[in-house]
Amino acid sequence: MSISIETVRVGKKYYLKNHREYHEFVVLKAIGQNDFVCKDLNSLERFSLNELTAYGKGSDYEFFELES
Numbered sequence: 422m423s424i425s426i427e428t429v430r431v432g433k434k435y436y437l438k439n440h441r442e443y444h445e446f447v448v449l450k451a452i453g454q455n456d457f458v459c460k461d462l463n464s465l466e467r468f469s470l471n472e473l474t475a476y477g478k479g480s481d482y483e484f485f486e487l488e489s
Contacts, residue, residue: 439478
């Protein structure tokens with residue numbers, strides 16, 4: 422079962438699948454209520470968590486914390 426965005430913590434690594442897009446990222450800092458600056462673990466691109474969920478949550482939505 423997926424975790425909630427309310428449980429996200431700075432410094433932790435997460436996996437998000439939404440609308441058949443896969444992202445593994447680390448949370449760098451909080452920038453608002455339920456929004457965070459993240460860094461992709463593969464491309465090192467920086468983005469906000471809200472950018473990943475801006476167009477709604479697909480039927481395949483999964484959000485998990487990765488083991489460190």
